[in-house]
Amino acid sequence: DVKVTQSSRYLVKRTGEKVFLECVQDMDHENMFWYRQDPGLGLRLIYFSYDVKMKEKGDIPEGYSVSREKKERFSLILESASTNQTSMYLCASSFPGQGAYEQYFGPGTRLTVT
Amino acid sequence: AQRVTQPEKLLSVFKGAPVELKCNYSYSGSPELFWYVQYSRQRLQLLLRHISRESIKGFTADLNKGETSFHLKKPFAQEEDSAMYYCALSLAAGNKLTFGGGTRVLVKP
Structure with a gap:
């Protein structure tokens, strides 16, 4: 059974703080993803990684960075949190390759920036 | 760039009635299409994928390339x-x- 865990379910941070969101998967998946989920906008891809130390920008990377030092762990970093980054953040992982591989999602972290 | 549109934000139906959720996409190539579902207080999970041509929990979805719909x-x-x-x-x-x-x-019941 695939397990994707995220370090926090709820976070409250102040504007300008540096924020770290951690994601760990236990299925030896090469691919890992960070999305943000907003009502009416669905899920939007922030960054993804297809291997250790490899990363690619998604559709909305501005204001975010990522780190993948180990295969099982993918971190999302908000260098200087802003109120428009208040959102639900979802991490996912999958096997590599082409086509119809299922993505497995974590429970999400609801981040509030005040 | 590819785009996925779900025109209905909310669908309210009575138990036993048919339900259809619309999905249209824009992409000129051959995409893979999926439906994911998130139940209350649960994580997002795969419901079905078009390549499998399967029925899950009584749901089906057909890829119509001519209408770019799923x-x-x-x-x-x-x-x-x-x-x-x-x-x-x-x-x-x-x-x-x-x-x-x-x-x-x-x-609704």
């Missing part, structure tokens, strides 16, 4: 189908997903 259907909705549903597209050459805005389904 509508999700169930002939008799159940209360446990109340959830948030997302249509998603993956390019054949990659593994990233592009999601639609989501449709909330409410099945």
Whole structure:
């Protein structure tokens, strides 16, 4: 059974703080993803990684960075949190390759920036 | 760039009635299409994918390349189908997903 865990379910941070969101998967998946989920906008891809130390920008990377030092762990970093980054953040992982591989999602972290 | 559109934000139906969630996509190639579902207080999970041509929990979805649509259907909705549903597209050459805005389904008793 695939397990994707995220370090926090709820976070409250102040504007300008540096924020770290951690994601760990236990299925030896090469691919890992960070999305943000907003009502009416669905899920939007922030960054993804297809291997250790490899990363690619998604559709909305501005204001975010990522780190993948180990295969099982993918971190999302908000260098200087802003109120428009208040959102639900979802991490996912999958096997590599082409086509119809299922993505497995974590429970999400609801981040509030005040 | 590829795009996925779910025109209905909310669908409210009575138990036992048919339900159809619309999904349209824009992409000129051969995408892979998925439906993901998120039940209350649960994580997002795969419901079905077009390549499998399967029926899951009574739901089916047919890929219509001519109309660029992948509508999700169930002939008799159940209360446990109340959830948030997302249509998603993956390019054949990659593994990233592009999601639609989501449709909330409410099945009333």
